[in-house]
Amino acid sequence: MNTADLGLPVDVPSTALFTDQYEFTMVQAALRAGTAGRRSVFEVFTRRLPEGRRYGVVAGTGRVLDAVENFRFDADVIGFLRERGIVDEPTLKWLSSYRFSGDIWGYPEGEVYFPGSPLLRVEGSFAECVLLETVILSILNHDSAIAAAASRMSSAAGGRRLIEMGARRTHELSAVASARAAYVGGFDSTSDLAAGFRYGIPTVGTSAHAFTLLHDSERDAFRAQVDSLGRGTTLxxxxxxxxEAVRTAVEIAGPGLGAVRIDSGDLLLVAHRVRQQLDELGARDTRIVVTSDLDEYAIASLAAAPVDAYGVGTQLVTGSGHPTCSMVYKLVARARSAEPGAPLEPVAKKSLGAKYSLGGRKWAARRLDAESVAEAEVVGTGPVPTELAARQLLVELVRDGKVVARESLDTARERHIAARAALPMSAVQLSRGEPVLPTEYV
Amino acid sequence: MNTADLGLPVDVPSTALFTDQYEFTMVQAALRAGTAGRRSVFEVFTRRLPEGRRYGVVAGTGRVLDAVENFRFDADVIGFLRERGIVDEPTLKWLSSYRFSGDIWGYPEGEVYFPGSPLLRVEGSFAECVLLETVILSILNHDSAIAAAASRMSSAAGGRRLIEMGARRTHELSAVASARAAYVGGFDSTSDLAAGFRYGIPTVGTSAHAFTLLHDSERDAFRAQVDSLGRGTTLxxxxxxxxEAVRTAVEIAGPGLGAVRIDSGDLLLVAHRVRQQLDELGARDTRIVVTSDLDEYAIASLAAAPVDAYGVGTQLVTGSGHPTCSMVYKLVARARSAEPGAPLEPVAKKSLGAKYSLGGRKWAARRLDAESVAEAEVVGTGPVPTELAARQLLVELVRDGKVVARESLDTARERHIAARAALPMSAVQLSRGEPVLPTEYV
Structure with a gap:
C-alpha cells in the first residue's frame, strides 16, 4: 500500500508521529540495554464498559491496518526527531528502516466485546510493538466509542433510516472516522462528503435554514430548490x-415531494401533525426526516411517531455521553532474552489500586447456550477447550508484517448486526445495566 | 500557502470535502435561482455555554484560516462530486474555480467568549460563504471545547506544569488539534510528537509500565533507562x-534524578510519601509527576500535595465532560439582489421552540468596570458606542480572501491568560455556575 491508497481528502505519508514521545525513548533505552529485540506480546483490552452500557462494538480495525502499514520514518520525520533531540543516532538509524514485521490478531471489526476481551494482540519484538501503542489506541478508542453509540441508536430506530450528520460537532477528521464507525454500527448514510469520498459510504443532504432566509420568501426558496434538485428533494x-411551509411545499413540488425535514419543536407532536397534513394533501409517500439533538433515547421515544428517518449529529459523534473507550495496550508476555526461540513468559503490573492486569497471551471465545444465544465471553491463556474451538473470536489480521484481512465496511456492518442479534435480548435495552455477558477466565 | 505548509504528518491538499452534502446542493439551487451571488453575512455564535461553565475559550482560529485557504476543488474532488451525482455540471464548473474571496472577522484565538458572542463573521457571496459552514464549525467546536477544559485545568494547577497526554483517547488527528488547543488554554507541553512536529509545541515523555515489565527486574529497567537517557529522566x-521503586531509582540515578511518575493509587497520599522519601534520600530536586485520569477537580484536590507536574489525558481530550461546543453558523444578513452594492438586510429564523437567532451583522465589545475588570459582553448591530470603540473584540482575519492575521500559538496562549485574568474572579471557580459575564444586546 502506498500513501495514495489512503485517499483524499487527507494524505497520511506516515503515521509514525501519532505517537507519545515515551515510546521512542523506551525504544532507545531498550536498544542500548539489548532488550529491544525480546519477543513481546501486547494486548488491547478494556477493564470496563462505559457505565451502564451492555456491550461494546469493535470499530476502526481497518484503519489500524492502514496505520500499521504506514508507520514508517521518512527523512522529514527523522530530521524532526534528530533536531528536537528526542532520540539518539543509533535509534534514528533503527527507526529509518522500521517496518512492522510481526503478527496481529484481533476481534474482527463490527464484533461486540466485553470487559477483558483481548480485542487486539500485537506480537513481535518489544521495540517494533511498543511504538504502535498510541496510534492503535487512538483509532480503536475513538472509533469504537462512536460505533457503540451508533449501535444503540440503530437498535432504537428499529429499521428506520439513520443519517449521520455530526461533522460540524467534532474535529474534521474525527468526523470522517465517525461516519465510518457509525456505518459499522448500523447507520445507513452520512452527510459528510469526505466520508463518502474516502470510504464510499452513501451520502445524503437536505437543506438549511440559511437557504430559506437567503430568498425573499419561503415560497421562492422552495421553488428554487425543487426547480434545481427535483421534487424528490427534502424541504x-x-x-x-x-x-404553512408544508402547504407551500406540496403546492410547489406536488404530492410527489420526496421528504420534509423538521429540525425544532416537539418532534413527536409536530411529526404527527405534519403526517396528517401531508396525507390530507395527498402526499402520502412524502417522507418525514427529523433532526435536532437526537440521541438513542429521543429516537426510541419517537418510535410511535410517523417518522421515516432520523438525522443524528452531536450525540453520535460524541459517543452519546461516552466519547472514548478505556482501552489500554499492555505488555502481557515477553521472552527473557532476545535469542530467537526464547520462550515467552507472562508479565503483569502488580501495583496497588484497581489497575490489575492478567498476564499471558490470551485467546477468547463466545460460548452459546442451547438456543444459540451467547452466554459468556470466555478468555484464557492455556489450551482452548475443544467445545469452544469453533467459537474463537480472534482472527489473523497481519502475518509477518503483511495485512492479510482486508474487508469491506459492509462486511463489518453485517457482522455487527449478526453479533448483536446473537446476544441475549437485554443487550438492546437502553436502560443502564451490567454487561450482558459475563467474562469468564479459564 | 501551498499544501506543504500545512505540514506533516498530514497533508491536506483540500478541505473542500469536510462539508455536509446540503451545502453543495444549496449552492446548486441558488446558482440556478440567481441568488447565489447575493452578498451574505454568516456568524458563528453559541446560544449557551456547556452547563455550569463560566466562560468559553476561542480556539482553532489559526486552523480555520488554513482550512479556508485550502478550500478548493482539484480534479479528484470534482470527479467524485460528478460521479456521485451530488451536483450538476454548471455547479461543478463554478466549484472548480472556487476561492474564497470575501472577508472574515472574528474573536482572536485565545479570547474568552459568552453566549451570543459573534465569534466569527464570514461575509461574501451566499455561495462562497455557505460552503464553509461545516469545516469552520468542526474546527471551532472541537478546538474550543478542548481549550475550555485546558483553561480550567490550568487555573486549577496554579502555575504547576501541565502535560497533555491524551492522544490515545481520541482520534489521532483530534489528538494533534487537542494538543494545540490545550497549549492555547494554558498547558505547557504535550506527549504527542505529531503536535510537536506540526505546531512546534514542546514535547515530553516519561516511561511506561511495559518498559519495566520487559526487563528481568525493575532495577534492570531503571538502569537501562538511566544509562540511555541520563539521570534527568523520569522513572x-x-x-x-x-x-522500593523510589529507593532503587535514587540508588541508580543518584540524588540528581530528574523526576518520578506516579500513575495509580491515592495520588495525594502517595505523593506525600514519595516526597518525604525522596527528601530523606537527598533527592530534594527530584520532581514528582502525577498522572491517572486527572481532571480539573483532581488537579485542584492535589493543590496541597507535593506535586510538580500533572499529566492529563482522557479528560482533556474529551473536554472534561463537554467534548464539543454548540456553536452554529447562521445567515444573519443578506442583500435582496445579487447587484453589487445592494444593501444588506437582517434575516433570522422565527420558528417555534428555543432556536431563536438575532438577525443583523454584529459587533461586540467587552465593557470594563472602574477597576478594569470585565463586567459585560456587549453585542450590537447598530453603531458602536464611543466608550466601547476601543474595547471591540472582533479583529480582521481575512480580507478579500487573503489571510491577514497569522500569529504564533504563543501569542494566542498569552492572550488567553490575559483575557481570563481580566474576568471577575468567580470565572476560575470550578463549581458550576452561570456565565461570569452577562451578554447585553444594544
Missing part, C-alpha cells in the same frame, strides 16, 4: 410556520 | 512497590 419546513 | 515508580 426544510420549520423556518417560519410549519403548517 | 515510573508504581509498577510493583512504590517505596
Amino acid at each position: 426544510l419546513v420549520d423556518t417560519y410556520d410549519v403548517a | 515510573l515508580v508504581d509498577t510493583y512497590d512504590v517505596a
Whole structure:
C-alpha cells in the first residue's frame, strides 16, 4: 500500500508521529540495554464498559491496518526527531528502516466485546510493538466509542433510516472516522462528503435554514430548490410556520415531494401533525426526516411517531455521553532474552489500586447456550477447550508484517448486526445495566 | 500557502470535502435561482455555554484560516462530486474555480467568549460563504471545547506544569488539534510528537509500565533507562512497590534524578510519601509527576500535595465532560439582489421552540468596570458606542480572501491568560455556575 491508497481528502505519508514521545525513548533505552529485540506480546483490552452500557462494538480495525502499514520514518520525520533531540543516532538509524514485521490478531471489526476481551494482540519484538501503542489506541478508542453509540441508536430506530450528520460537532477528521464507525454500527448514510469520498459510504443532504432566509420568501426558496434538485428533494419546513411551509411545499413540488425535514419543536407532536397534513394533501409517500439533538433515547421515544428517518449529529459523534473507550495496550508476555526461540513468559503490573492486569497471551471465545444465544465471553491463556474451538473470536489480521484481512465496511456492518442479534435480548435495552455477558477466565 | 505548509504528518491538499452534502446542493439551487451571488453575512455564535461553565475559550482560529485557504476543488474532488451525482455540471464548473474571496472577522484565538458572542463573521457571496459552514464549525467546536477544559485545568494547577497526554483517547488527528488547543488554554507541553512536529509545541515523555515489565527486574529497567537517557529522566515508580521503586531509582540515578511518575493509587497520599522519601534520600530536586485520569477537580484536590507536574489525558481530550461546543453558523444578513452594492438586510429564523437567532451583522465589545475588570459582553448591530470603540473584540482575519492575521500559538496562549485574568474572579471557580459575564444586546 502506498500513501495514495489512503485517499483524499487527507494524505497520511506516515503515521509514525501519532505517537507519545515515551515510546521512542523506551525504544532507545531498550536498544542500548539489548532488550529491544525480546519477543513481546501486547494486548488491547478494556477493564470496563462505559457505565451502564451492555456491550461494546469493535470499530476502526481497518484503519489500524492502514496505520500499521504506514508507520514508517521518512527523512522529514527523522530530521524532526534528530533536531528536537528526542532520540539518539543509533535509534534514528533503527527507526529509518522500521517496518512492522510481526503478527496481529484481533476481534474482527463490527464484533461486540466485553470487559477483558483481548480485542487486539500485537506480537513481535518489544521495540517494533511498543511504538504502535498510541496510534492503535487512538483509532480503536475513538472509533469504537462512536460505533457503540451508533449501535444503540440503530437498535432504537428499529429499521428506520439513520443519517449521520455530526461533522460540524467534532474535529474534521474525527468526523470522517465517525461516519465510518457509525456505518459499522448500523447507520445507513452520512452527510459528510469526505466520508463518502474516502470510504464510499452513501451520502445524503437536505437543506438549511440559511437557504430559506437567503430568498425573499419561503415560497421562492422552495421553488428554487425543487426547480434545481427535483421534487424528490427534502424541504426544510420549520423556518417560519410549519403548517404553512408544508402547504407551500406540496403546492410547489406536488404530492410527489420526496421528504420534509423538521429540525425544532416537539418532534413527536409536530411529526404527527405534519403526517396528517401531508396525507390530507395527498402526499402520502412524502417522507418525514427529523433532526435536532437526537440521541438513542429521543429516537426510541419517537418510535410511535410517523417518522421515516432520523438525522443524528452531536450525540453520535460524541459517543452519546461516552466519547472514548478505556482501552489500554499492555505488555502481557515477553521472552527473557532476545535469542530467537526464547520462550515467552507472562508479565503483569502488580501495583496497588484497581489497575490489575492478567498476564499471558490470551485467546477468547463466545460460548452459546442451547438456543444459540451467547452466554459468556470466555478468555484464557492455556489450551482452548475443544467445545469452544469453533467459537474463537480472534482472527489473523497481519502475518509477518503483511495485512492479510482486508474487508469491506459492509462486511463489518453485517457482522455487527449478526453479533448483536446473537446476544441475549437485554443487550438492546437502553436502560443502564451490567454487561450482558459475563467474562469468564479459564 | 501551498499544501506543504500545512505540514506533516498530514497533508491536506483540500478541505473542500469536510462539508455536509446540503451545502453543495444549496449552492446548486441558488446558482440556478440567481441568488447565489447575493452578498451574505454568516456568524458563528453559541446560544449557551456547556452547563455550569463560566466562560468559553476561542480556539482553532489559526486552523480555520488554513482550512479556508485550502478550500478548493482539484480534479479528484470534482470527479467524485460528478460521479456521485451530488451536483450538476454548471455547479461543478463554478466549484472548480472556487476561492474564497470575501472577508472574515472574528474573536482572536485565545479570547474568552459568552453566549451570543459573534465569534466569527464570514461575509461574501451566499455561495462562497455557505460552503464553509461545516469545516469552520468542526474546527471551532472541537478546538474550543478542548481549550475550555485546558483553561480550567490550568487555573486549577496554579502555575504547576501541565502535560497533555491524551492522544490515545481520541482520534489521532483530534489528538494533534487537542494538543494545540490545550497549549492555547494554558498547558505547557504535550506527549504527542505529531503536535510537536506540526505546531512546534514542546514535547515530553516519561516511561511506561511495559518498559519495566520487559526487563528481568525493575532495577534492570531503571538502569537501562538511566544509562540511555541520563539521570534527568523520569522513572515510573508504581509498577510493583512504590517505596522500593523510589529507593532503587535514587540508588541508580543518584540524588540528581530528574523526576518520578506516579500513575495509580491515592495520588495525594502517595505523593506525600514519595516526597518525604525522596527528601530523606537527598533527592530534594527530584520532581514528582502525577498522572491517572486527572481532571480539573483532581488537579485542584492535589493543590496541597507535593506535586510538580500533572499529566492529563482522557479528560482533556474529551473536554472534561463537554467534548464539543454548540456553536452554529447562521445567515444573519443578506442583500435582496445579487447587484453589487445592494444593501444588506437582517434575516433570522422565527420558528417555534428555543432556536431563536438575532438577525443583523454584529459587533461586540467587552465593557470594563472602574477597576478594569470585565463586567459585560456587549453585542450590537447598530453603531458602536464611543466608550466601547476601543474595547471591540472582533479583529480582521481575512480580507478579500487573503489571510491577514497569522500569529504564533504563543501569542494566542498569552492572550488567553490575559483575557481570563481580566474576568471577575468567580470565572476560575470550578463549581458550576452561570456565565461570569452577562451578554447585553444594544
